[in-house]
Each structure stands twice: as C-alpha cells, then as structure tokens.
Amino acid sequence: MDNSWIRQNVALKEAHAELLTLTATRNQSMRATWLDPVSGRQELVIVEVCQERFPSLTSVLPEVAWDEREIHDVFGYVPEGHPNPRPLLRTPRWPENFRPLRERPDVRPTWQDADPDNPALTVEGNGVTVMKVGPTHAGIIESGHFVFSLMGENVLHLDTHLFQNHRGVESLLESQTVDGVASIVTRICAADTVSHQTNWALAVEALSGYEAEAAVSLGRVVLLESERVLSHLNDLAQIPAGVGFQVAHQQALAMKEDWQRGLQGMYGHRFLFDTVRPGWVAPPDPENLLRLVYALRRAWTPWQHLVEGHHGFNDRMADVGVTTHADVVRFGGQGVVSRAAGKGFDARTLLPLYQDLRPVPVVESGGDVRARFNVRVREVEASLRLIEDAAARLRRETAAGDIPWSPQDGHSGQVAVYTESPHGLNVHDVTMDNGRVVRYHIRAATYRNWPLLAHAVPGNAVADFPLINKSFELCYSCADR
Amino acid sequence: MSHIRHSLQIRHVDAGSCNGCEQELTALTSAAYDFQHVGLDWVASPRHADALLVTGPMSDPMVRPVERVWAAIPSPKWRIAFGDCAAGCGVFQPAYGTHGGLPEADLVIRGCPPEPGAALQQLRDAMRSTTPPQS
Numbered sequence: 001m002d003n004s005w006i007r008q009n010v011a012l013k014e015a016h017a018e019l020l021t022l023t024a025t026r027n028q029s030m031r032a033t034w035l036d037p038v039s040g041r042q043e044l045v046i047v048e049v050c051q052e053r054f055p056s057l058t059s060v061l062p063e064v065a066w067d068e069r070e071i072h073d074v075f076g077y078v079p080e081g082h083p084n085p086r087p088l089l090r091t092p093r094w095p096e097n098f099r100p101l102r103e104r105p106d107v108r109p110t111w112q113d114a115d116p117d118n119p120a121l122t123v124e125g126n127g128v129t130v131m132k133v134g135p136t137h138a139g140i141i142e143s144g145h146f147v148f149s150l151m152g153e154n155v156l157h158l159d160t161h162l163f164q165n166h167r168g169v170e171s172l173l174e175s176q177t178v179d180g181v182a183s184i185v186t187r188i189c190a191a192d193t194v195s196h197q198t199n200w201a202l203a204v205e206a207l208s209g210y211e212a213e214a215a216v217s218l219g220r221v222v223l224l225e226s227e228r229v230l231s232h233l234n235d236l237a238q239i240p241a242g243v244g245f246q247v248a249h250q251q252a253l254a255m256k257e258d259w260q261r262g263l264q265g266m267y268g269h270r271f272l273f274d275t276v277r278p279g280w281v282a283p284p285d286p287e288n289l290l291r292l293v294y295a296l297r298r299a300w301t302p303w304q305h306l307v308e309g310h311h312g313f314n315d316r317m318a319d320v321g322v323t324t325h326a327d328v329v330r331f332g333g334q335g336v337v338s339r340a341a342g343k344g345f346d347a348r349t350l351l352p353l354y355q356d357l358r359p360v361p362v363v364e365s366g367g368d369v370r371a372r373f374n375v376r377v378r379e380v381e382a383s384l385r386l387i388e389d390a391a392a393r394l395r396r397e398t399a400a401g402d403i404p405w406s407p408q409d410g411h412s413g414q415v416a417v418y419t420e421s422p423h424g425l426n427v428h429d430v431t432m433d434n435g436r437v438v439r440y441h442i443r444a445a446t447y448r449n450w451p452l453l454a455h456a457v458p459g460n461a462v463a464d465f466p467l468i469n470k471s472f473e474l475c476y477s478c479a480d481r
Numbered sequence: 482m483s484h485i486r487h488s489l490q491i492r493h494v495d496a497g498s499c500n501g502c503e504q505e506l507t508a509l510t511s512a513a514y515d516f517q518h519v520g521l522d523w524v525a526s527p528r529h530a531d532a533l534l535v536t537g538p539m540s541d542p543m544v545r546p547v548e549r550v551w552a553a554i555p556s557p558k559w560r561i562a563f564g565d566c567a568a569g570c571g572v573f574q575p576a577y578g579t580h581g582g583l584p585e586a587d588l589v590i591r592g593c594p595p596e597p598g599a600a601l602q603q604l605r606d607a608m609r610s611t612t613p614p615q616s
C-alpha cells in the first residue's frame with residue numbers, strides 16, 4: 001500500500017505544521033490539510049481509499065487517533081494498522097451496516113434495542129477500582145461518560161466515552177443550500193457559535209472569491225472577541241466553583257450576566273446566535289460597545305485582585321492536571337490548553353480578518369490548572385483591548401453591515417477555513433457543488449483537547465477531576481456534533 | 482399539586498444540547514435570578530426530584546439514560562422540555578441521530594435558548610397551577 005501518505009504527513013508534522021483536518025469523502029478518498037503556522041499557507045495531502053482500507057497514521061501521529069476511529073464509524077473505511085481501532089461514535093444501537101456519511105442525509109436508521117455503551121478500557125489487577133461517571137451528571141453539565149481506573153484515590157487511567165450529544169450535524173449539512181447552513185452551524189455549540197458562523201461565512205466568501213469589506217471584518221472581530229470574553233468569563237466562574245470559592249464564582253457569573261445583557265441589547269441574542277452570515281455581519285454599535293467594556297472593567301479589576309491575592313485558591317490550582325509542552329505537541333492540543341503549556345499558537349495572528357489589530361498570543365509555561373486560569377484572565381484583558389480598538393475604528397467607518405452582498409448561486413469547490421474560537425483552532429472543511437453542500441467536516445478545538453485531558457488526569461487524585469475538567473472546559477457539543 | 486407550590490426540585494439531563502440551554506440553566510442559580518429563593522433547585526439524584534428537565538433534541542445515546550432517570554423519579558412527577566430542541570422544533574430535528582425532543586412534556590419552555598428571566602416566570606407559573614401532573 002502507498003506509504004507516501006504516511007511519509008508526507010509525518011514530514012509536515014516534523015516541520016511544525018498544524019493539522020487542520022483529516023477527513024474522508026464518500027467517493028473513497030481521504031485528505032489531510034495542514035497549516036504553516038508562520039506563513040498561513042495550506043498544504044493538502046491526499047490518499048485513495050483502497051478496498052475500503054487506508055493506511056493508519058495513528059502510531060506515528062497520535063493526534064489523529066480519534067479522526068481515524070471516526071472515519072471508520074461514519075464511512076466504514078478501515079484504518080489499517082491503527083493500534084486501537086474501537087468505535088468512537090458508533091454505539092451498539094447502530095444498525096449493523098449503518099455508515100451515516102455514506103447514506104443519504106434523510107435516511108434514518110432503525111436503532112437496535114440495546115444499551116448505548118461500548119466496552120470501556122480499564123486497568124485490571126489487585127486493588128484497582130473502576131468508577132463510572134455519567135452519562136447523566138449530578139449538576140448542570142453536558143452529557144459524557146467517564147470510566148476511571150483508580151488505585152485508592154489516584155487515577156491510573158481515564159477512558160472517556162463521549163458523543164452522547166452526537167446529533168449527526170455533518171450529515172444534516174449535506175445537500176443544504178447557503179441559506180440552510182447558517183441556522184444549523186450557529187447551533188453546533190453555544191460557546192463557540194460566532195466562530196462556527198464566521199467559518200461558514202469565510203468558506204462561502206472564499207469559494208465566491210469575495211473579500212469582505214474592512215468594516216464587515218471589524219464587526220466580526222468585535223463579535224469573535226465578545227464571544228471569547230463571554231466564554232472565558234464562564235470558565236473563570238467555573239474554576240473557582242470547582243474548589244468551593246463561591247465569592248469568585250458568583251462575582252464572575254455576575255460579570256458574565258451583565259456582559260450577556262449588554263450583548264443582547266446590541267445584537268438581540270445572549271449568545272450571539274445568527275450574527276454572522278456570508279457577506280454580512282450584524283451591525284455593531286461602537287458607542288454601546290465601549291460603554292459595555294468600560295462597565296465590565298469596573299467589576300473585573302476588583303475581581304482580579306480578589307483571585308490573584310487569594311493564596312489558598314492559587315495553591316489549590318498549582319501543579320494540578322499538568323499537561324506538558326511535549327504532550328500538547330504530540331496530541332495536537334489547541335487553544336488555552338496549549339498556550340498554558342508554552343505552545344504559542346493562536347490562529348488570530350494568521351487571519352486577514354484581524355488586519356493590523358495585531359493580536360498577540362498569551363503564553364504561560366506551567367501547563368497546570370493555574371496556568372490555564374491565568375491565560376484566560378490575560379486573554380479577557382487582551383480581547384477587551386481588541387474590542388475597544390475595533391470599536392474606535394468602526395466609529396470612523398461607514399455603517400458596517402449595510403453593504404449588501406449576497407453570494408452568487410452555484411459556487412463549487414473545496415476549502416478549509418478556520419478561526420480561533422474561545423476553545424482554540426476551529427476548522428471547517430467545506431465542499432460545495434453548484435451551491436449545495438456535498439461534504440461538511442467540522443473539527444473543533446475540543447476534539448483535539450479531549451484526548452489530552454484523558455492524558456492529563458492520571459496521576460492526580462480523582463477528587464481533582466472536576467477542577468481539571470473545568471480548567472480545560474471542553475464543550476461536548478463541538479466535539480460530538 | 483400543592484406539594485410543589487412552594488418548592489420544585491428538578492433533575493436536569495442533557496440529551497444532545499448545544500450547551501446554550503445549560504448555560505442559561507446555570508444562570509438561573511446566579512445572583513441575578515437566584516431561583517433557589519423561590520423554591521426551585523437542581524437536585525443531584527432523581528430520587529430527590531419532582532421533575533425531570535431535558536434539554537436537546539434527544540440524541541440517540543441519551544434515550545435510555547433519560548428513560549432510566551424518569552423511572553427513578555418518584556411519582557407524582559413532571560416532565561419539562563427546556564428549549565426549542567427539547568420541544569421538538571429545533572434545527573436538529575431532521576438529523577439522523579435525534580428523536581424529536583422530549584415526548585409527553587407537561588411543561589414546554591420555548592426559546593433557543595429560553596431567556597432565563599422568562600424561563601423562571603414559566604416555572605413559577607407552573608408551580609402555582611392546579612393542574613395535576615400526568616404521571
């Protein structure tokens with residue numbers, strides 16, 4: 001079998017390229033799209049699926065372990081040589097030969113009468129306890145199933161069984177028109193909705209050869225950064241909650257609430273659903289934006305002094321749930337998680353959208369809960385400055401969003417587009433034919449970070465899992481789709 | 482119904498939501514809405530619950546867990562569908578992995594996601610209502 005597939009992909013990884021997507025199509029082909037983190041140039045590697053098989057990259061490129069398992073589940077192509085080719089999305093309830101992305105999107109399976117759990121990978125031996133958590137949880141949290149192997153209180157191994165929120169979004173997007181896609185993409189994940197919406201807009205615009213006006217781009221930057229502030233405030237509220245630091249938790253929730261009310265006042269939605277479309281952005285309101293940023297700062301500064309000065313809280317976060325720089329590189333970690341471990345990649349530095357606003361990646365080296373907390377704190381501050389900067393420019397521009405452009409019918413082609421969501425590099429790989437989607441692959445940042453979380457937890461006390469989990473704060477819906 | 486007039490204990494289960502509904506449910510516990518103040522609360526075990534609240538379009542892997550949680554709640558009990566997805570009218574209805582939201586809901590709170598203020602009002606109205614629960 002052709003091993004140039006392996007050689008080329010490994011060479012790109014060794015050259016420090018960032019893997020955007022690894023995906024398959026129903027006509028027996030696979031492609032990996034890589035991004036040069038300095039020049040922003042993309043590199044495409046292609047392999048044909050031969051007799052329903054393709055050469056697995058996982059043993060030399062562990063970050064694609066999930067991608068290949070998923071391709072097997074949804075297309076049926078076998079990753080030959082995969083060290084652990086067990087199901088990822090597929091459950092015992094799927095009909096035997098059901099391969100959702102080879103079916104027509106409107107075909108509904110006849111589910112088997114069975115429990116949805118796949119066998120878990122556990123440690124066996126004297127004194128080992130297996131603890132199962134989920135899929136339903138004691139609090140307000142998305143569904144996920146975690147199987148811990150414990151020795152006393154220490155975690156030996158964590159097997160994550162996710163995809164309880166798998167809806168079949170990629171299949172649903174197939175054969176949609178430009179109008180149909182927007183409302184679905186908006187709702188993939190509430191925490192990263194603007195990032196998903198912007199990706200879709202960038203994809204259509206790239207396929208049409210259209211370049212958005214500066215004012216439209218600035219309007220999108222405001223939305224992307226507002227979303228980052230919203231999401232980070234949520235996470236910064238949840239981390240103190242994980243150690244019972246209620247004052248910091250409640251105050252951060254209050255800041256989040258005020259921020260959301262401000263956004264709703266300007267954009268009509270507390271999570272900014274339906275604010276970006278191809279050729280369009282919801283018109284920003286620079287005066288009120290500046291007022292909202294000012295109001296947040298007044299609450300933020302005392303809160304920041306509170307959390308910074310609280311030694312108990314900082315000690316509690318230190319050296320817990322450590323991810324090393326080497327692990328982040330090996331697993332292709334993204335976003336806050338990777339920047340907290342010293343990897344300075346932030347896709348905003350490559351996006352033409354940001355023009356000369358020059359976002360600077362925030363990097364820490366500890367790789368622990370505290371480093372992830374601190375990266376978010378500094379990123380909120382940086383985002384507020386970006387919003388102010390963009391709002392000031394928008395005041396000078398003619399009203400953004402008033403410039404009408406609608407995509408021409410019938411565009412065709414394939415494109416991989418990305419933005420930096422609050423959770424990290426969020427990629428959409430879109431193929432259209434004559435104005436209709438023929439393949440839509442979504443690789444959210446959390447998809448890469450989940451395996452990294454499972455790797456960070458062993459060696460810690462099981463009681464620290466909620467804290468570690470909250471410091472990663474990985475949305476399930478982005479990964480599960 | 483008098484048993485929930487002053488207090489309604491709710492068990493939440495996510496069945497394929499986008500996390501927007503969850504964030505608004507969390508907001509209900511914050512100082513801005515303070516829903517414990519009016520006798521509402523999330524409970525960690527279905528055994529302590531008066532009601533099951535489901536978000537999301539009922540993703541297939543959650544069908545059985547939702548049934549089990551429902552069975553574990555002592556009667557009389559309520560089903561609450563929170564958000565358009567659970568109400569059976571969200572954008573994910575045609576997706577192959579979904580089952581049309583929460584069936585037979587006693588209370589449907591619409592919105593994508595529902596605004597916490599409006600949701601709180603609906604929950605309080607339901608507590609005051611005299612209609613007996615279905616199950």
Ligand code: SF4
Nearest residue numbers: 499501564565566593
């Ligand atoms: S109703 Fe809207 S906010 Fe709630 S889960 Fe569905 S898409 Fe998300």
